[in-house]
Amino acid sequence: MEKNKLTLSGRREFLAGVGVLAGASIITGLPGISLAKNFGGAPATFTVKQVIDIAMSETPGPPPGRTVDQIRAGSLDQQVTGIVTTTFPTIEVINKAIKVGANMIISHEAAFYNLDDNAARMKDDDIIKYKTELLEKNKIAIWRFHDSWHAHKPDGITWGTLVKLGWEKYYNPATPKIITLPNPITLQQAVTLTKTRLGAPQVRVIGDLKKPVKTIYFTLGSVLSTEVIPIIQSEKPDLIISGESREWEVGLRVQDGVMMGLNTKLIVLGHAISEEAGMEYAANWLAPKVQGLKVTHIAAGTPFKYV
């Protein structure tokens, strides 16, 4: 009992979530697909709107005024038959969602290539037309869980990544995007670890592979360079693990810094790979809140072949 009490204090919310699911989540055996299901509990039904409200319920503060976290397909009052989480709701992910009988996709990124607001463009784009029809025909709801998942404490994307890397114990709420390892590793070790644990077929790296890494700054997805560069200067992290980094901005700053003998190095994972662990964690985190619903993480995976 004492032990439980200690565990539950402090980081209660997410530890409880992971703990409950540790015994209950099952791996489907399909590559890139894992199923988080909460067994037991009274059967209940949920509408898309109810799932959204539940997903937003732990994010502190009022909902952001202008957010990309909108419903992009389907309707708020449709009954949810199953939930899929993913980074990019690609056509392939949609087809897999249909196959597993889910009709709600919780995606981190845009369904229509960030062109959501451009109605004119959407009308004469064959790919967007095809995708819209696929979604309508199969009554699939897509809801973006981007801003509020990042605003969650801890940031759901960063936390999911830390869990995958086995570094969640080094999380410090005072510096939510920077962790300090107790013992330094080499850049090469960091490369091997991120590739293996995050499933990246290839990463792009700036810096000497033999140099030590103790402090790591996470800029998963795509973070503005005007935010990243001042942090490189003030915090001097040994390593930045990023999703996308503009080559003439953060890339050049790191490259020139290395040339000067500064310590900051860079691993670029690719956007989709960098946030996938965070959306896998979203499935684990959400499942106990929607008892009776199957929540499946389907990895969009990297769009690239490395040739």
Next chain:
Amino acid sequence: MEITTYYTEPTAPATFTVQDVIKLALSENETVRTQTVDKLRSGSPEQVVTGIVTTMFPTMEVINKTIKAGANMIIAHETPFFNNNDETEWLKDDDVYKYKRDLLEKNKIAIWRFHDHWHGHRPDGIIYGCLLKMGWEKFYKTEDRQLLTLPQPEKLSSIVARLKKALDIPSIRLVGNMDAEIKTVFFCLGFTGIGNISKLKPDLVINGETRETENTEQIRDGLSMGEKTNLLTLSHSVSEEPGMVYCAQWIAPKVPGVKVTSIPSGTPFQYL
């Protein structure tokens, strides 16, 4: 890509200031823009040019090589100060910015950006330089701008091999199919959006750097539904490098007596 020097013998002794060189570089453009990033980022317009270096990214390494080569003017396609408009106020406490600025001042190196007007040149100097390296310039029609139609379809795997060799790229990111037959190629070198893929429907887009959330994902979805457009993402620096090699070759005859050296900045990455 190796360092290459171009030199045109002068018929009479002549000296050029930085301003003279800029004027010559802009002389073939129909219009000279007022709103442009093509500005002098260090040095002064009056200084006499001792030698010219062309490059993609004026990295610290390129600046050091410039000093070694005895040149004092760098014609760079991209920014020295990590942002397109070369704003420096936000960087005034940045160690790398300070070091780089001091290095440039101490060695009186002028950096002039040749970006908008080199793209605005007809043909686009960056695209044309790339075509030259690939051996495709003979298929190019200037009026087609970014689009190239090959006389015979070529397998994508063969184009990948051609690009890696000609542009000296260790690894390329592909969205598509190595077996695809390619006849139309749309060039989006550097950092740029691709535009309406559905309308253009090229067999292949060759780009430098992009936002992965946009066209990259659209092309992936397009392939899932049976569209034929493939994408090769080369990386920013290597995608425009041949354009700046070509720039050295193009400008040398305009500045007889001045050594013009192409110093490629290369890819910053190890591909692991």
